[in-house]
Amino acid sequence: MSTTGLAAAQAKMRDAGVAEQAIDVFSHYYRALEEGATGLVPEDTIEPLTQIDSIDDVEVDDAAAREALSKTVLIKLNGGLGTSMGMDRAKSLLPVRDGKSFLDLLVDQVMTARARYDVTLPLIFMDSFRTREDTLAALAAHPGIEVEGIPLDFLQNREPKLRADDLTPVQWEADPSLEWCPPGHGDIYTALVASGVLDALLERGYKYAMTSNSDNLGAAPSARIAGWFAASGAPYAPELCRRTPADVKGGHLAVRKADGRIILRDTAQTPPEEMHYFTDQFRHPFFHTNNLWFDLEVLRDTLTERNGILGLPLIRNAKTVDPADPESTPVIQLETAMGAAVEAFDGATAVEVPRSRFLPVKTTNDLLLVRSDVYAVDADGLLQQVPEQACVVDLDPRYYKRIADFEARFPHGVPSIRDARSLTVRGDWTFGADVVATGDATVTETGAPGVIADGARLG
Numbered sequence: 001m002s003t004t005g006l007a008a009a010q011a012k013m014r015d016a017g018v019a020e021q022a023i024d025v026f027s028h029y030y031r032a033l034e035e036g037a038t039g040l041v042p043e044d045t046i047e048p049l050t051q052i053d054s055i056d057d058v059e060v061d062d063a064a065a066r067e068a069l070s071k072t073v074l075i076k077l078n079g080g081l082g083t084s085m086g087m088d089r090a091k092s093l094l095p096v097r098d099g100k101s102f103l104d105l106l107v108d109q110v111m112t113a114r115a116r117y118d119v120t121l122p123l124i125f126m127d128s129f130r131t132r133e134d135t136l137a138a139l140a141a142h143p144g145i146e147v148e149g150i151p152l153d154f155l156q157n158r159e160p161k162l163r164a165d166d167l168t169p170v171q172w173e174a175d176p177s178l179e180w181c182p183p184g185h186g187d188i189y190t191a192l193v194a195s196g197v198l199d200a201l202l203e204r205g206y207k208y209a210m211t212s213n214s215d216n217l218g219a220a221p222s223a224r225i226a227g228w229f230a231a232s233g234a235p236y237a238p239e240l241c242r243r244t245p246a247d248v249k250g251g252h253l254a255v256r257k258a259d260g261r262i263i264l265r266d267t268a269q270t271p272p273e274e275m276h277y278f279t280d281q282f283r284h285p286f287f288h289t290n291n292l293w294f295d296l297e298v299l300r301d302t303l304t305e306r307n308g309i310l311g312l313p314l315i316r317n318a319k320t321v322d323p324a325d326p327e328s329t330p331v332i333q334l335e336t337a338m339g340a341a342v343e344a345f346d347g348a349t350a351v352e353v354p355r356s357r358f359l360p361v362k363t364t365n366d367l368l369l370v371r372s373d374v375y376a377v378d379a380d381g382l383l384q385q386v387p388e389q390a391c392v393v394d395l396d397p398r399y400y401k402r403i404a405d406f407e408a409r410f411p412h413g414v415p416s417i418r419d420a421r422s423l424t425v426r427g428d429w430t431f432g433a434d435v436v437a438t439g440d441a442t443v444t445e446t447g448a449p450g451v452i453a454d455g456a457r458l459g
Contacts (some may be wrong), residue, residue: 009026009162022194030162039269041270045258049286053350054353056352060228060231064230066119070117071205075211076213078128078153079131079185085401089130090134094361104138113380122147124152129155150201151200156187159182159183160179162331162333184337186335186336186338193308198299208293210293216357216359219358226293235295236292236293238290240353241287241355248278249279263343264340266337286352290338292338294341313343356383356385364401372417391417393417395425396428398428421440423437423442425442426443427446433454435455438457443458
C-alpha cells in the first residue's frame with residue numbers, strides 16, 4: 001500500500017509543478033517514515049552543549065566585519081500566514097510600530113546597514129504560495145530594495161499531506177488546498193537550489209547567508225557577527241541565547257555521543273517521558289533562535305555530494321487535514337527543521353548572542369509587547385528595550401487571541417507598560433486611550449464586557 005502511496009504522492013507533486021529536487025527529498029523522507037523513523041532523540045544519546053563563543057567577548061576587526069557583510073545575503077522565512085492569530089496573509093505585513101509592518105522595518109534595517117557599511121546586502125524572502133503575492137506588492141512600495149540580478153523572493157516547496165492509515169495523499173474536496181502542506185523550514189536548502197537563487201548568489205560573489213524568521217525584528221543585519229562567522233571558517237553556525245524559565249519550549253543544541261556532531265533537538269524530537277531534561281535550563285543552558293549563518297559554497301558542494309539531500313532528521317507531525325476540524329481525516333506531515341542542518345556540515349559551530357536578537361511575535365501577547373513603550377525604534381530600525389526587564393503580558397485568549405479581536409479591544413493603541421512587571425487581563429475588556437499599567441497589573445473578569453476608561457491607571 002505504501003509503495004502505491006509514494007507513487008501517488010510523487011505524481012501529485014509533478015502534476016502541481018513541484019521541482020524534481022523537492023520530490024526527491026520528499027521521497028527520501030517518505031521511505032524513512034515507512035521504515036519507522038520517529039525523529040526522537042533520547043537524552044542518553046546526547047551530551048549537553050555548554051561551552052560556546054559569545055559574540056560580546058570575541059574580537060572582530062571592523063574592516064574584516066565590513067568585508068564579510070559585503071559578501072552576505074539576508075534571507076527571511078516568510079511562508080507563514082499567522083493563522084494562530086486568525087490571519088489569512090503573511091504575518092510580516094502586520095503593523096507593528098507607527099503604522100509600519102514587520103516587512104517595512106526589515107527594509108529599514110537593511111537600507112540602514114547598506115548605507116552604513118557601503119554594501120549591497122540583498123534581502124530575499126522565502127515565500128509560500130499563500131504569501132508571495134501580498135509580499136511582493138508590499139515590497140513594491142520600497143524602491144531601491146532590489147539588487148540587480150537577485151530576486152526578491154523564492155518559493156518554499158509544498159508536499160501532500162498523507163493519510164495516517166495508509167500513507168496515501170489525502171483527498172479533501174471541501175478545500176483541496178488543505179491537501180498540501182509545507183515541508184517545514186528545513187526546505188530552505190532545497191528551495192534555494194531548485195529556484196536557481198543559490199547559483200545566482202554564487203555567480204555574483206556572495207559567500208554567506210544569514211537567515212531568520214520574518215517576525216523576529218531582533219535578527220537585524222550584523223557586520224560583527226558576519227565578521228566572526230567569516231573568521232571562524234565554520235560552514236554553518238546558529239545564534240543561541242541563554243535560557244530562562246520562559247524558554248523551556250525552545251529547541252536546543254546538543255552533542256551526539258555516537259559521532260561527536262552538534263545536533264538540534266526540538267520539542268517534537270524529545271520522548272514525552274524525558275521532557276524534564278529538555279526543559280531544564282541548567283542542563284541545556286542555551287536555546288536556538290532560528291537565526292542561522294551558513295556558507296553558500298559549502299551548501300552547494302554538500303548538496304552536490306549528497307544528490308540534493310542533506311539528510312536532516314525527520315519530524316513526523318501528526319495532524320488533521322483541516323487544522324480547524326479535529327474530526328477531519330488524520331494525516332501525517334513530513335517536515336524538517338532548518339536548524340537541524342547543523343549536523344550536516346563538518347566543523348559546524350554556534351555563537352551566543354544577546355537576547356535582543358530574539359524578539360519573535362507568535363501571539364498577541366508578543367504583539368502587544370513589541371507595540372508598547374517597552375521598546376523604542378532606533379535610527380537603524382532596531383527595537384531597543386527601554387526598561388531593564390520587559391513586562392510579562394498575559395491576555396485572555398478567549399477575547400484577544402485573534403488579531404481582529406485584539407485590534408478591536410485596543411482601538412486607541414496598547415497601554416503603557418514600561419513601568420509594569422506584568423499585565424494580566426481576564427475577561428472581555430476594551431481599552432481606552434492613554435492607559436498606564438505599573439507593577440503587577442491585573443484586570444479581572446466581571447462576567448460582562450467592560451471598558452477601561454481613558455487615562456486609567458492599572459496596578
